[in-house]
Structures are given as structure tokens and as C-alpha cells.
Amino acid sequence: MSQVSQLTRRRFCLCCVASATFASGGGWLTPRAAYAEARNIVDMIRTDAATAAIKVHKLRGGVSVLEGSGGNVGVLSGPDGKVMIDAGITASKPRMLEALASLGNEPVRHLINTHWHFDHADGNEWVHAQGAAIAAHENTRKHxxxxQRVEDWDFDFPALAPSAIPTEVFSERKQLTVNRSTIELQYYGPAHTDSDISVHFVEADILHVADTFWNGIYPFIDYSTGGSIDGMIRAADANLAKASGTTIVIAGHGSPVSNRAGLQDYRDMLVTIRDNVARLKKQEKTLDAVVAARPTAAFDGKWGQFVITPALFTKLVYEGV
Incomplete structure (x- = not known):
């Protein structure tokens, strides 16, 4: 089985899988080659998502996580209808419907997009067709x-269909009351992209932080639409400020369920690597020299074992310091 096939079978997001198209020897692909690889990965992800199993993690307070279609999808179930946090990949629709049905027969009434990326919003159209109103930050709607072009692999994402576009948008914060639950939506400012929000189920004390937290793996940072390493650190600080020792934290990628201690480890990793890379770049070292210096070495055993390799994460951090 090829490396790309192994990755798609693990059902990670387009944005991070496509980043793996950099040559295994450490060199960067040409734009033409990167485009061809990205195009093939999009097709492969959609094909895989058509048959991929969806794993259901039941948490508390009527909140669950569906793992297996792009980013980790949160669901609040109850008599007012289901609330979905992100929509995953369209090709997962049959399996997603089965997973949703296992949580009760209520229809989906609300969909919240945590940001614009394909692996979180591709399913918007079919979820809206189920009767869901779509809410998101105003930048998600705009994108x-x-x-949308993502320069890191020379790939253009087309606009979604009109019915897939969020109609309930906000700039800083929004609150919903559904199924006797208070849901607080909070904009981070630019972080992973310029459209990221957190979703806090207040009574259940569950915080969905989406792609501001990659649990156990190095994150992708989308500089093309406003992301930055400093923004990711600011988002990590905001997540720590909101979470207590009893808060359940839902990550955007990696193991879907974590806690405040996991957020702290992640934040400390980001800060240390950012500082290491910044110190080397200040010495006017080239990207290749900084990669060769292995500024991530202390963390690679835990965080560097999947798609975003130590070399690629170093490149992403170098771009932003």
C-alpha cells in the first residue's frame, strides 16, 4: 500500500494530507507536481470517505463526536433536533446518516462550521438539505x-453551492439555546485560518476547539487564508482560559477527545518550537539550515509521527516568524 493510500485510509483532512505531497527526501515539489498530487488526493479522500466507517464517541449532556469524515464532528442530540459541529466530507453522507440515526431519530436542525476548510464544510449542502440552518463566522461565509487558493500546494478550491453557504453569520460571538443547552460560539481571530471559532456546550462543559488543536500530531497552518503560528498560540491560550480541569475538549484532528492537560501540552509544544525556529531565523539561517538544525527534535516522538512531518512543521513555523 502506498504512503498516500495509508494516509487516506486514516481519513485525515485534505489540508494536512495534501501537505504530505512534499517529496519524502525533504525537497519541495514543483507547483505543477504539487497540483497534480493535491488533485489526486482530493479524489482519493472522497473515494475513501464513501466507504469509511464512522466511529461514534458518546460524551455527556447529549453531546457526541463522530470520527472518520474529515475533521471530528460534534453532535448535540435532543428534542429540538440535532446540532452538528462541522459537516465532514460529502462522500461520507450514508455512513454519517447511520451514525446520526444511532443518536436518535430527531432531524438535524442546526449546522455550525468551525472554519472554511474542505474537510469541515464539504458536507454543508447535504446537511442543509436535511433541514439544517448553517451558522459560521463571517470569514467562513466569505471564503x-x-x-479559495491554498498556496502551500498550489490548489484552488471552488466555491460551494448557494445552499451550502452559511446564512447565520457573526463577527465576534453568538449564542444559541437548543435542547436546554447553551451553545456559545467565539471567534479566535486569525489562528489556523482567519475564520476559526470555538463551540462551548456550557452546561455539559464540553469545548470543541476544532483545528486550533491537533491532538497528538503537528498541526497544519493555512497562511493563505490568514493563519499563523502566533495566531495558533493565541488560540491555544484562549482555549486554556476557557477550559477547567473537568472540561472535555474535542480536537479538530487526532484523537477526538482530550482535556485541559492535553491543551497545555499542545500549547507548550507550539511555543517552544516557535521560539526555537525564531532564534535560528534571526541568525539569518535559510529554511534548509533551520530544518537541518531539528528545532522540533524534543517533540517529534509524540507529535511528529503522522502527516505533518517535523520538516514540514518547521517550514510552516519558519514562514510565520
């Missing part, structure tokens, strides 16, 4: 309405 989904037009073609």
Missing part, C-alpha cells in the same frame, strides 16, 4: 462563497 465558501468564492474560490
Amino acid at each position: 465558501l462563497k468564492t474560490m
Whole structure:
């Protein structure tokens, strides 16, 4: 089985899988080659998502996580209808419907997009067709309405269909009351992208932080739409401020369920690597020299074992310091 096939079978997001198209020897692909690889990965992810199993993690307070279609999808179930946090990949629709049905027969009434990326919003159209109103930050709406280019692999994402575009948008915060639960939506400012929000189920004390937290793996940072390493650290600080020792934390990728201690480890990793890379870059070292210096070495055993390799994460951090 090829490396790419192994990755798609683990059902990670397009944004991080596509980043693996860099040559295994450490060199960067040409734009033409990167485009071809990214195009193939999009097709492979959609094909895999058509048959991938969806794992259901039941938490508390009527909140569950569906793992296996792009980013980790949160679900609040109850008599007012289901609330979905992200929609995953369209090709997962049959398996997602089965997983949703296992949580009760209530229809989906609300969909919240945590940001614009394909692996979180591709399913918007079919979820809306189920009867869901779509809410998101205003920048998510802006990005989904037009073609979006991600320069790191020379790939253009087309605009979504009109019915897949969020209609309930906000700039800083929004609150919903559904199924006797208070749901607080909070904009981070630019972080993983410029459209990221957290979703806090207040009474259940569950915090969905989406792609501001990659549990056990190095994160992708989308500089093309406003992301940055400093923004990721600010988001990690915001998550720590909101979480207590009893808070359940839902990560965007990696193991879906974590806690405040996991957030702290992640934040400490980001800060240390950012500082290491910044110190080397200040010495006017080239990217290749910084990668060769292995500024991530102390963390690679835990965080560097999947798609975002130590070399690629170093490149992403170098771009932002």
C-alpha cells in the first residue's frame, strides 16, 4: 500500500494530507507536481470517505463526536433536533446518516462550521438539505462563497453551492439555546485560518476547539487564508482560559477527545518550537539550515509521527516568524 493510500485510509483532512505531497527526501515539489498530487488526493479522500466507517464517541449532556469524515464532528442530540459541529466530507453522507440515526431519530436542525476548510464544510449542502440552518463566522461565509487558493500546494478550491453557504453569520460571538443547552460560539481571530471559532456546550462543559488543536500530531497552518503560528498560540491560550480541569475538549484532528492537560501540552509544544525556529531565523539561517538544525527534535516522538512531518512543521513555523 502506498504512503498516500495509508494516509487516506486514516481519513485525515485534505489540508494536512495534501501537505504530505512534499517529496519524502525533504525537497519541495514543483507547483505543477504539487497540483497534480493535491488533485489526486482530493479524489482519493472522497473515494475513501464513501466507504469509511464512522466511529461514534458518546460524551455527556447529549453531546457526541463522530470520527472518520474529515475533521471530528460534534453532535448535540435532543428534542429540538440535532446540532452538528462541522459537516465532514460529502462522500461520507450514508455512513454519517447511520451514525446520526444511532443518536436518535430527531432531524438535524442546526449546522455550525468551525472554519472554511474542505474537510469541515464539504458536507454543508447535504446537511442543509436535511433541514439544517448553517451558522459560521463571517470569514467562513466569505471564503465558501468564492474560490479559495491554498498556496502551500498550489490548489484552488471552488466555491460551494448557494445552499451550502452559511446564512447565520457573526463577527465576534453568538449564542444559541437548543435542547436546554447553551451553545456559545467565539471567534479566535486569525489562528489556523482567519475564520476559526470555538463551540462551548456550557452546561455539559464540553469545548470543541476544532483545528486550533491537533491532538497528538503537528498541526497544519493555512497562511493563505490568514493563519499563523502566533495566531495558533493565541488560540491555544484562549482555549486554556476557557477550559477547567473537568472540561472535555474535542480536537479538530487526532484523537477526538482530550482535556485541559492535553491543551497545555499542545500549547507548550507550539511555543517552544516557535521560539526555537525564531532564534535560528534571526541568525539569518535559510529554511534548509533551520530544518537541518531539528528545532522540533524534543517533540517529534509524540507529535511528529503522522502527516505533518517535523520538516514540514518547521517550514510552516519558519514562514510565520
